[in-house]
Amino acid sequence: xxxxxxxxxxxxxxxxxxxxxxxxxxxxxxxxxxxxxxxxxxxxxxxxxxxxxxxxxxxxxxxxxxxxxxxxxxxxxxxxxxxxxxxxxxxxxxxxxxxxxxxxxx
Numbered sequence: 001x002x003x004x005x006x007x008x009x010x011x012x013x014x015x016x017x018x019x020x021x022x023x024x025x026x027x028x029x030x031x032x033x034x035x036x037x038x039x040x041x042x043x044x045x046x047x048x049x050x051x052x053x054x055x056x057x058x059x060x061x062x063x064x065x066x067x068x069x070x071x072x073x074x075x076x077x078x079x080x081x082x083x084x085x086x087x088x089x090x091x092x093x094x095x096x097x098x099x100x101x102x103x104x105x106x
Contacts, residue, residue, distance in 0.1 A: 017103070
């Protein structure tokens with residue numbers, strides 16, 4: 001495997017629910033502030049992709065990126081990995097999947 005290829009691990013809604021319930025993940029929402037304000041997954045913290053700084057991410061936590069539908073979260077993963085961070089997981093379905101399933105929204 002080419003080491004320059006980003007490693008991306010897709011997590012589904014059940015993985016996210018379990019991680020949030022256990023407190024084992026920090027869900028980082030990379031949507032824009034107006035999207036986050038309109039509704040987000042409870043417990044998610046906002047780090048918009050437009051102003052994304054991998055250095056500002058909390059250290060020592062299992063970070064999982066989330067966005068609207070799984071596209072921007074992969075971009076955030078690539079930025080974080082390019083900065084040397086060991087982050088590989090994102091919520092493949094994103095907020096759209098979460099909301100459509102009737103999960104709680106803040």
